[in-house]
Amino acid sequence: MKKFDKDRVLLGLAAPVLSVLGALIVTGLVLLASGKEPFHAFHVMLTYGSKSDSQVYILNKATPYYLSGLAVAIGFRMNLFNIGVDGQYRLAAFFAAAVGGSMSIPGIIQIPIIILTAMVVGAAWAAIAGVLKVTRGVSEVISTIMLNSIAGIVIGYFLQDGRLGVTDKLANTITTKPIPSGSHLFNFTTQTDPVVGFIVFAGLAGVVYWFVLSRTRFGFDLRSVGRSESAAQASGVSVKKMVIVSMLISGAMAGLVGMSTLLNQSYQFSTDFPAGIGFTGIAVALLGRNNPIGIAVGALLWAFLERASNGLEFEGYDKEIVGVIQGAIVLAVVIAYELVRRYGLARQQRQVGAELAAAGSDDKQEVTA
Amino acid sequence: MRRVSKIAAAGVVSAALALTATACGSSTTSDSGSTGGSGSASSSSSAGGGGKSKGVGMAYDVGGRGDHSFNDSAARGLDKADGELKLDSKELTASNGETESDRVQRLESLAAAGYNPVIAVGYTYGPSVTTAAKKYPNVTFGLVDSVVDAPNVDSMVFATEQSSYLAGVAAALKTKSGKVGFIGGVQNTLIGTFDAGFAQGVKDTKSSVQLTREYLYKTDPRGFNDATSAAAKAQGMLDKGVDVIYTAAGLSGDGSIQKVAGKSGAWAIGVDSDQFQDPALAKYKNSLLTSAIKNVDVAVYDLINSVKKDNKPKVGTNSYDLANGGVSLATSGGFLADVQAQIDAAKQKIVSGQIKVSSTP
Numbered sequence: 001m002k003k004f005d006k007d008r009v010l011l012g013l014a015a016p017v018l019s020v021l022g023a024l025i026v027t028g029l030v031l032l033a034s035g036k037e038p039f040h041a042f043h044v045m046l047t048y049g050s051k052s053d054s055q056v057y058i059l060n061k062a063t064p065y066y067l068s069g070l071a072v073a074i075g076f077r078m079n080l081f082n083i084g085v086d087g088q089y090r091l092a093a094f095f096a097a098a099v100g101g102s103m104s105i106p107g108i109i110q111i112p113i114i115i116l117t118a119m120v121v122g123a124a125w126a127a128i129a130g131v132l133k134v135t136r137g138v139s140e141v142i143s144t145i146m147l148n149s150i151a152g153i154v155i156g157y158f159l160q161d162g163r164l165g166v167t168d169k170l171a172n173t174i175t176t177k178p179i180p181s182g183s184h185l186f187n188f189t190t191q192t193d194p195v196v197g198f199i200v201f202a203g204l205a206g207v208v209y210w211f212v213l214s215r216t217r218f219g220f221d222l223r224s225v226g227r228s229e230s231a232a233q234a235s236g237v238s239v240k241k242m243v244i245v246s247m248l249i250s251g252a253m254a255g256l257v258g259m260s261t262l263l264n265q266s267y268q269f270s271t272d273f274p275a276g277i278g279f280t281g282i283a284v285a286l287l288g289r290n291n292p293i294g295i296a297v298g299a300l301l302w303a304f305l306e307r308a309s310n311g312l313e314f315e316g317y318d319k320e321i322v323g324v325i326q327g328a329i330v331l332a333v334v335i336a337y338e339l340v341r342r343y344g345l346a347r348q349q350r351q352v353g354a355e356l357a358a359a360g361s362d363d364k365q366e367v368t369a
Numbered sequence: 370m371r372r373v374s375k376i377a378a379a380g381v382v383s384a385a386l387a388l389t390a391t392a393c394g395s396s397t398t399s400d401s402g403s404t405g406g407s408g409s410a411s412s413s414s415s416a417g418g419g420g421k422s423k424g425v426g427m428a429y430d431v432g433g434r435g436d437h438s439f440n441d442s443a444a445r446g447l448d449k450a451d452g453e454l455k456l457d458s459k460e461l462t463a464s465n466g467e468t469e470s471d472r473v474q475r476l477e478s479l480a481a482a483g484y485n486p487v488i489a490v491g492y493t494y495g496p497s498v499t500t501a502a503k504k505y506p507n508v509t510f511g512l513v514d515s516v517v518d519a520p521n522v523d524s525m526v527f528a529t530e531q532s533s534y535l536a537g538v539a540a541a542l543k544t545k546s547g548k549v550g551f552i553g554g555v556q557n558t559l560i561g562t563f564d565a566g567f568a569q570g571v572k573d574t575k576s577s578v579q580l581t582r583e584y585l586y587k588t589d590p591r592g593f594n595d596a597t598s599a600a601a602k603a604q605g606m607l608d609k610g611v612d613v614i615y616t617a618a619g620l621s622g623d624g625s626i627q628k629v630a631g632k633s634g635a636w637a638i639g640v641d642s643d644q645f646q647d648p649a650l651a652k653y654k655n656s657l658l659t660s661a662i663k664n665v666d667v668a669v670y671d672l673i674n675s676v677k678k679d680n681k682p683k684v685g686t687n688s689y690d691l692a693n694g695g696v697s698l699a700t701s702g703g704f705l706a707d708v709q710a711q712i713d714a715a716k717q718k719i720v721s722g723q724i725k726v727s728s729t730p
Contacts, residue, residue: 057474156587165588167558173493174557174588193470266469271588272493274468310478313461 008344015340016287016294019332020301026328027321034318041317048311049304053192061303062296063199063260064089064274068281069288069295070209071253075140076290077213078226078246084129084144085254086278087151092122093258094155094176097269098164100262101177110183111263115201118255118262125151126251130244140247148278159271175270185263198260205256206292212249222246254278283330289337302326424456425673426484428475430491432594433462437649438619438641439665443490443513446669454677459484463493472497480505486523486676488669489513492559498522509682511672513665514559516686523675523683525668528690529559530566530728531719532661533615535691535698536638537570538715539659540613541578542708543636548579550606552599552625554592554618556584558729563617563640563661565730570715573724581606582730585618596624603628607635613658616640623650630656636704641665645701660699667695692720 028038048054068085075082082088096118103110129147132138159165165174187194213219224232225242233239257277262269284302288294309322427447434444444460451458459482461475472489476497479487488511489498495515502510502519509521516524540549551567553560564582571578583602586592595618603614603625614629615638616622622640629637630653637653639660644650650657668689675683689695698705698712705712718724 057470060470152589156589159588261468271590272467272469276465309464310461310474314459314478314482319462319464 011340011344012289015336016289016297016333018340019287019329019336022332022336023325023328026332027325030324031317031321036317041312041315041321044311044315044317045305045308048314049308052190054307054311056190056193056195057307058300058303059199060193060196060260060265061306062299063196063202064257064277065280065284065299065302066202066296067205067253067257067259068277069284069299070205070281070292071250071257072278072281072285073288073290073295074209074213074222074246074250074253076226076285078222078242079229080243080246080250081141082126082129082144082247082250082254083141083282084126084147084151084278085250085257085281086276087144087148088122088125088251088254089118089257089278090273090275091125091151091154092118092255093262093273094159094269095121096255096259097176097179097262098158100179100183101268104180104182107183110180111185114179114183114263115256115259118259119252120255122253122255123248123251126247126254127244130247133247134240134243155269159269173270173272175268178268179262181267183263184267187264196260196264198264201256201259205253206296209253210292218245257281283326283333286330286333301329423483423485424451424458425677426476426479426482426487427458427460428472428479428487428489428494429460429462430493431463431465432620434460436620437644437647438622439663440490442642442663442665443488443669444666446666447488447673449666450670450673450677454673456673456677463491469497473500476501476510477504480508480510485509486511486672486682488672490665509672509676509684511669513668521682521684523672524686525665525672526686526688527663527665527668527696528562528688528726528728529617529661529663529696530562530569530726531691532663532696532698533563533566533617534570534573534719534724534726535712535715536615536659536661537567537572538574538712539698539705539708540567540615540636540638541571541574542711543658543705544578544613545634546610546612547575547577548581548609548611550603550611550614551580551582552602552606552614552616552618552622553582553584554595554599554621555586555588555590557588560584560617561730562728563615565727567615568730569726574711574715581609581611585621593619593621595621596627598624600624600628607632612636613638615661617661626650626653626657629653639699643699643701645699654702657702658704659702662697662699664689664695664697691716 031038031041068089071085072082096114099117100110100114125147129140129143132143133140159174161167161174164176166177167174186197188197213222221232221237222242225237225239229239261274266273280302284295284298287298287301305322305325309319312321313319425447427443429440429443432440434440447458450456459479461479463472472494476487476489480501486509490513492515494512495517498510498512498517499519502517502522506521509523511523511525513525516526549571551564553564568580571580585595585598585602599616599618599621606614607628612634613636614625616625617640626637626639629635635656636658637656638658641663642660643662644660645654645657668687672683675681691697719726
């Protein structure tokens with residue numbers, strides 16, 4: 001039994017390792033085709049990406065990626081594709097920033113209010129897709145994608161002078177009122193730039209994710225719905241309720257994505273608030289196999305690649321090569337998982353077959369005996 | 370069985386490749402560091418010595434070199450300076466969805482590597498230039514389209530309302546239907562200067578001409594990169610009888626120009642670069658009446674020259690307007706030949722201060 005578990009771990013690791021290797025090979029070929037030397041590029045990425053300020057950058061960048069990956073993974077776990085994390089976190093960060101900017105009470109109260117606002121807004125936005133799916137059978141893939149676009153429009157409507165926005169006449173950008181300095185979240189100072197304090201909350205979110213999904217009845221129900229809806233239904237799980245609840249949780253988690261930027265870096269929501277992290281989360285969740293530690297590795301890898309792209313650009317490579325690596329990783333992940341899954345299945349069948357055969361021969365012996 | 374062996378083979382091959390990759394990486398890196406990267410190594414060591422200086426550090430806005438418009442204009446200035454002064458410059462480009470720290474990092478890495486001046490192209494760099502300029506007081510920073518009040522920053526601002534005024538004069542004189550249109554990418558202060566100048570130019574020339582103004586987005590910077598939506602707005606205007614359309618929306622302008630070219634007798638007015646000369650728009654160039662040019666290249670070239678040649682960095686807020694050739698109205702194509710006298714007259718009045726062009730709509 002123990003040996004079997006070890007094999008499973010190996011199989012689990014095989015897919016991500018295979019896919020990263022595959023992606024590196026593809027990238028190497030692309031670099032070769034464009035007449036550049038690939039090994040030097042990889043070397044540049046490694047040395048540049050491991051400098052101390054790069055490490056800080058990677059941690060800061062990986063924090064929202066991690067939360068986004070968790071948000072997506074909650075949906076994945078029950079076969080729900082929450083493509084809408086992007087809209088959910090932006091809308092959440094926007095309203096959280098608006099709430100934060102309009103108050104000036106002690107940070108110890110205000111910071112939780114800001115975070116809660118973000119979680120509630122994210123959950124509410126995701127719930128729309130959940131309700132539509134349960135009551136009208138609308139695929140959450142379609143509705144969440146559309147809700148992303150609508151979230152952008154809602155933000156555009158409110159982020160105007162006289163509504164919730166303040167224009168900066170010179171810089172041509174519109175922002176929400178800045179959050180008072182008393183409510184800025186703590187940072188960890190390092191030799192170079194500070195590491196965002198919200199990374200602690202991201203770690204906690206990972207622990208909560210692990211605990212809820214693998215150590216509670218709710219988590220079991222959620223995973224069983226993901227495995228087989230009809231089987232879950234038959235064993236007394238209300239699938240509709242689970243859809244709504246998991247969309248709510250996924251959305252609340254998505255609400256946290258923008259918080260490290262808001263509470264540790266920008267302190268306001270502006271038109272240049274980072275967008276697209278929700279989609280990064282999909283790749284990160286895929287890469288991490290919905291496992292809280294795997295997602296962390298995926299998020300760090302993604303942040304590392306983005307950091308390394310700067311080093312590449314400095315050395316005269318096209319920074320877009322990192323986009324090629326990321327794209328290749330996602331494709332390779334999907335392929336590698338499918339290969340490994342099939343291999344695992346075949347192996348399992350073979351094992352069962354062998355055991356049955358052994359049992360069969362035992363029976364025969366008994367009969368002859 | 371076959372599948373299993375295939376996977377096994379794939380695993381072995383990739384593992385082997387990985388091994389060779391790491392082996393090559395670790396053994397030849399020291400080599401390639403000194404041979405392959407000799408150029409960069411030597412130049413960085415000389416920068417460390419502080420004696421010889423490196424070239425210019427350029428930080429482009431999203432789109433970068435090759436956007437046929439704003440960034441390319443800055444790149445032209447750099448190329449000119451590079452060619453004349455034999456500089457070894459470095460160009461970095463912003464990517465979508467960046468945070469403030471990404472931009473600061475970009476500027477600081479250029480400054481730290483010894484590039485001087487460091488030029489930030491686009492108003493989004495405003496706050497990051499403030500940060501970087503404080504940290505590197507001995508480096509001169511250039512900032513296009515925004516103002517930062519620091520002793521080592523050259524804030525390059527363009528009086529686009531003046532060139533837009535001339536575009537308005539041209540539009541008012543060329544319209545047959547008596548209706549002209551303005552399409553802005555994003556409704557912000559910067560695009561407002563185009564809007565205001567154009568409107569004033571139209572009104573001062575022929576007050577009977579009717580102006581329709583539309584913006585693609587209120588706040589979303591996507592407005593500079595959404596040709597489809599600009600095309601739809603332009604079509605709407607054409608349907609209402611508008612026959613001259615001025616589009617100030619970066620890349621989105623392509624969509625509008627394309628629609629205008631589809632209707633005979635209608636004119637499009639380009640922006641930032643002389644779009645008549647743009648090979649990407651060559652198909653439509655016979656519908657391009659003129660372009661309101663913003664000579665970012667002049668400003669960039671001036672700054673580089675001041676730092677590299679004259680050793681007297683040009684800092685403070687430097688305005689580029691009609692008087693010093695920082696902005697102008699293109700004449701390529703010769704479609705304005707019949708009204709050139711009136712445009713020149715208007716230009717003279719602006720230069721002499723007889724006409725004050727408002728920068729807010």
